[in-house]
Amino acid sequence: MNAIFVLIAGIGAMALGYLFYSKFIAERIYKLDPNFRTPAHEFEDGVDFVPTNKYVLWGHHFTSVAGAAPIIGPAIAVIWGWVPAFLWVILGTIFFAGVHDAGAIWASNRNKAKSIGALTGDVVGKRARSLFMIVIFLVLLMVNAVFAVVIAGLLVDFNSAVIPVWGAIFVALIIGQLIYRKLVGLLAVSIIGVIALYTLIGLGPAFPLALPETFMGLSDRAQWIIILFGYAAIASLLPVWVLLQPRDYINGLQLFIGLILLYAAVLLAGPDMVAPAFNTDVPAGTPSIVPLLFVTIACGAISGFHGLVAGGTTSKQLDKETDARFVGYFGAVGEGSLALAAIIAAAAGFATLADWQAVYHSFGQGGVNAFVAGGANILSNGIGLSEGLAQTLLTVMAVLFAGTTMDTGLRLQRYIFQEWGQIYDIKWMQKVIPATLLAVGACVLLAFGAGGADGSGGLLIWPLFGTTNQLLAGLTLLVITVILVRYGRPMYYTLIPLLFLLVMTVAALIIQLRTFYEQQDWFLFGLDIVVLIAAIFIALECGSTLNKLRKGELESSEVKD
């Protein structure tokens, strides 16, 4: 089938979802009220609570949630054929992610813009709140480890991107200074920044850089992983306006440019979907599609990480309650469209089926490298970029996303360690540098522990990361469901996704547990057990909360309509 049809069908379905289903959910279920006084107005302080234009807020929400994950997940999942991945991304976006994201903003907005973690404590109970913290810690740990492995892999395979990737840091540092010192207007700075970044991308293929194959017994991947964590540790210690803020801004621009280029190239080149629609001949060792598909693609179909952004920051800036539909649901649609682009690149970007099979020769091998290779083919056929340039461009796009996430993730993890230091009265752990070293140490351990000394097998934990992410989404959905029941509204629109996620994640954990046991991979086996215990506790919490709801014990006067 031609990729143009896939693209139009996907975008069309998500557009219909936004036009009709989100309208139904917003008006009938959440009953968004344009006259509700949002926390941004009620507690306006110019710091946390600031009523913000809905397009700006959408841009912020979308660029905070969209990262490398909606590219990696779908690009791995194409191994089962492109149709299952396509269906899960599209239906997941329409019926799961949009409802979850808009619901998280709504729930937080109705409760003084509290974070979803705090809301879990209020609405479900203290135990659920502690679970929430543990799951967040696990998600951060895995995301940092996985992204370091992914970036290292990309920098080794596409070494033309090394100069632009590291050069982008200097571009960000310079534009950060230009803006901070108010030397140039922001629009001019944006144009300068984008031109500088694309000049570096243009120079990349002419000056490829590679590390020595082995250095002090470490492979080139392992060297990159260590360098990346060194960078992330330093970056996470800098004030946000120095590096993170300008980097994030440039990444946002880069995301829109990249998506437009990719979609335009698909429309102009009209490649065929080379990958099988349903892959009946999966490589040995590939796990069963049900339930693994539903945890391999987390971001792009439904992701708990969005709830953290929705509750922590977005809801504090909501100008009108009705904006939750546009910001939350359309934000999810934006992420779905990125995942769709990844599927098309990984399924249609190869010349023949044999080429495709050579890349997808075992589970976890396709991934983001397939996205870069496939996407570059489409870009060069569609808009005539040279293949080296197109590869550099897509690599830079993926690496910059993942790099910014590592910076933020490490920062958050440091806060968690510092908080533990306070709770348990451990003085040294409250200090910035020891807490950062602990965070980095935990991530490095995971990155190497999961894949041996060369760090190449880090992607084995990808489905485990997806599982943890889905558990977080499950907790958020539970909170939304409880609030809906208290308001006396139908709960099935959030309860069914919740039950589906719980069943799939627990099943996936058990299947993976068996695989790790058979491979005698005791590190991942232990990690799987930790996540499994968290999942079982979450399922128990859900059961007991729903039971109480059924008996009417949870009716409380706290929540008023």
Add this chain to the structure above:
Amino acid sequence: MNDRLGRIKALWRKANAFAEEAYNAPYRSAIARAKRDQDDLFMLMVYSELMGIPNPASFYTLELQPLMLERFHEWHIRMGMEHSPLDNIRCC
């Protein structure tokens, strides 16, 4: 011609303001909080002698005390103290 130029300028200004908002909105709170921490440290320096911490620059910081009184009030409220903790400064 002038009219068109004016319109382009207005559009540029509008786009600039939009970009500015897009750049600042996500980090407004983090930066304001970091600034507040620095201000608190500065306040500690200005008022240090009142708490028995010797201040070699008190000759200069003494002048600043009245200027910072209002912020001092905000600070002790934020620190969970309803009234001023210092005997010689009664801001409320």
